[in-house]
Amino acid sequence: MRFTPVPSLGRLLVIAAVIARVATALTIDINDEQSIKDAASKTAYGSMTWYSGNDTGGIPGAFPEKWWEGSALFMSLLLYWHYTGDDTYNPQVSQGMQWQAGNGDYMPANYSSYLGNDDQVFWGLAAMTAAEIQFPDVDGGFSWLSLAQGVFNTQIARWDPTNCGGGLRWQIFPYQAGYAMKNSISNGGLFQLAARLARYTNNDTYADWAEKVWDWSASSPLLNNKTWNVADSTDIANGCKTQGNNQWSYNYGAYLTGAAYMYNHTEKSNWKDAVDGLLGVTLDKFFPKKYGSNIMSETLCEPAEACNDNEILFKGLVTGWLAFIALLIPSTYDQILPKLQGSAQAAAQSCSGLTNNTCGVRWYESKWDGWVGMEEQIIATDVLSSSLLSKGVAPVTSTTGGTSKSDPNAGGSDASSKQGQPKPITTGDKAGAGILTVVFIGLWGGMIAWLFIGN
Ligand SMILES: *[C@@H]1O[C@H](CO)[C@@H](O)[C@H](O)[C@H]1NC(C)=O
Ligand SMILES: *[C@@H]1O[C@H](CO)[C@@H](O)[C@H](O)[C@H]1NC(C)=O
Ligand SMILES: *[C@@H]1O[C@H](CO)[C@@H](O)[C@H](O)[C@H]1NC(C)=O
Ligand SMILES: *[C@@H]1O[C@H](CO)[C@@H](O)[C@H](O)[C@H]1NC(C)=O
Ligand SMILES: *[C@@H]1O[C@H](CO)[C@@H](O)[C@H](O)[C@H]1NC(C)=O
Ligand SMILES: *[C@@H]1O[C@H](CO)[C@@H](O)[C@H](O)[C@H]1NC(C)=O
Numbered sequence: 001m002r003f004t005p006v007p008s009l010g011r012l013l014v015i016a017a018v019i020a021r022v023a024t025a026l027t028i029d030i031n032d033e034q035s036i037k038d039a040a041s042k043t044a045y046g047s048m049t050w051y052s053g054n055d056t057g058g059i060p061g062a063f064p065e066k067w068w069e070g071s072a073l074f075m076s077l078l079l080y081w082h083y084t085g086d087d088t089y090n091p092q093v094s095q096g097m098q099w100q101a102g103n104g105d106y107m108p109a110n111y112s113s114y115l116g117n118d119d120q121v122f123w124g125l126a127a128m129t130a131a132e133i134q135f136p137d138v139d140g141g142f143s144w145l146s147l148a149q150g151v152f153n154t155q156i157a158r159w160d161p162t163n164c165g166g167g168l169r170w171q172i173f174p175y176q177a178g179y180a181m182k183n184s185i186s187n188g189g190l191f192q193l194a195a196r197l198a199r200y201t202n203n204d205t206y207a208d209w210a211e212k213v214w215d216w217s218a219s220s221p222l223l224n225n226k227t228w229n230v231a232d233s234t235d236i237a238n239g240c241k242t243q244g245n246n247q248w249s250y251n252y253g254a255y256l257t258g259a260a261y262m263y264n265h266t267e268k269s270n271w272k273d274a275v276d277g278l279l280g281v282t283l284d285k286f287f288p289k290k291y292g293s294n295i296m297s298e299t300l301c302e303p304a305e306a307c308n309d310n311e312i313l314f315k316g317l318v319t320g321w322l323a324f325i326a327l328l329i330p331s332t333y334d335q336i337l338p339k340l341q342g343s344a345q346a347a348a349q350s351c352s353g354l355t356n357n358t359c360g361v362r363w364y365e366s367k368w369d370g371w372v373g374m375e376e377q378i379i380a381t382d383v384l385s386s387s388l389l390s391k392g393v394a395p396v397t398s399t400t401g402g403t404s405k406s407d408p409n410a411g412g413s414d415a416s417s418k419q420g421q422p423k424p425i426t427t428g429d430k431a432g433a434g435i436l437t438v439v440f441i442g443l444w445g446g447m448i449a450w451l452f453i454g455n
Pocket of ligand 1: 045047049050354356357358372
């Protein structure tokens with residue numbers, strides 16, 4: 001959301017009052033851990049000002065118009081706790097992540113009729129993160145590990161060998177526009193989830209699936225295992241021959257992170273080659289030289305200020321993943337650290353808006369750029385927390401301290417989760433689906449023209 005000052009007398013008086021106050025920029029000293037923690041506590045607080053799930057009458061974890069964003073918020077608060085030790089928001093995180101769990105697979109009935117595989121997998125990855133950072137399981141609730149397993153089980157049931165030799169479709173149900181496509185975030189998301197489950201549980205079924213998703217992706221126009229280009233999507237109608245080659249950081253990050261887990265898990269050199277290849281391209285493309293090579297930028301939409309809410313969040317996901325990669329593959333640590341530190345410094349400087357530490361979208365401006373929203377606060381929290389990676393313990397496994405309970409059969413019995421077999425659609429569902437589909441085409445498809453109107 002772009003903040004447009006209304007030129008009324010009241011507004012001018014507010015501005016005058018604001019100018020009279022002391023400056024409120026968030027400045028951090030990258031060598032002073034406490035200054036980073038203090039800054040992250042402000043951005044995390046800021047993100048929670050947009051959360052009504054803890055208000056009287058609010059629904060925990062619910063974001064009716066943008067359900068997946070709840071997973072992005074909770075992931076940032078999990079990382080915040082992991083790296084700073086501040087547990088202020090842990091109760092809300094637990095409550096929201098349980099409330100939205102559906103039958104243990106993140107297909108909650110209120111939303112399931114218009115979810116995409118990508119929407120669902122981000123909740124699965126949030127649950128996986130919780131297990132890996134030893135976020136306590138909730139007594140009598142779904143364990144974090146079982147939630148990740150539930151998402152995995154429902155997604156592999158949708159694997160689609162009859163079109164393009166395999167792969168997940170983007171959307172789950174035929175009445176959604178994205179049903180006709182296979183895309184990188186859905187397949188890269190499942191690949192990453194499978195790789196993380198393989199490492200955590202040491203169960204080969206997950207590693208086999210990770211290999212399978214990777215191999216199919218590399219055989220499609222989505223993932224090029226020589227140039228390490230990651231495309232956005234490909235169409236089923238032409239047998240997945242054509243390539244929608246929009247360059248988004250989270251597509252790279254999804255595959256890169258999964259490869260890093262597979263390398264840590266298997267120590268096989270092909271995974272190290274994949275990590276080196278994808279990491280090189282990711283750092284090159286999304287930490288542009290013209291901003292000094294250490295500040296992350298979503299280069300496709302930021303220069304024109306055309307990033308929508310989803311796209312704003314990508315930098316947060318990717319910076320969080322980069323820190324985990326540095327912890328999983330020590331040889332990448334020195335390469336990644338300056339990127340996270342440079343981005344954290346720039347992000348902190350962007351958090352100087354509206355006298356209340358509102359953060360902006362374009363970190364490379366190193367000042368507030370006029371944007372306001374939960375997404376801006378979430379990504380600042382992600383990168384500030386992740387820049388403390390030297391304080392972070394690497395993601396654990398079931399043999400190195402992880403105690404989240406396993407349920408290999410979680411999820412999967414949910415009728416609405418099967419590919420192409422939606423539960424009967426009610427009128428309410430259709431209305432919801434319709435609106436969301438329009439939003440999704442604009443948001444996820446990168447149809448920039450729509451975005452300009454939207455903003
Ligand atoms: C800052 O102010 C904006 C505009 O009033 C508001 O939407 C936002 O929630 C506030 N953020 C914090 C951290 O209070
Ligand atoms: C959430 O709700 C609990 C219980 O009402 C309350 O104690 C807590 O302060 C709330 N937290 C926030 C951040 O609003
Ligand atoms: C679904 O919607 C109902 C009615 O608004 C609400 O009570 C319930 O908490 C919602 N469930 C989820 C998972 O959002
Ligand atoms: C790259 O992908 C192609 C197509 O799937 C495959 O045949 C080849 O073995 C892969 N190369 C490596 C080094 O993995
Ligand atoms: C795997 O990660 C652990 C930290 O959990 C690290 O100590 C170990 O060196 C990593 N293994 C490889 C092959 O990078
Ligand atoms: C490994 O995972 C598969 C697939 O979920 C499951 O069927 C099997 O029981 C698991 N094995 C163990 C030892 O947990």
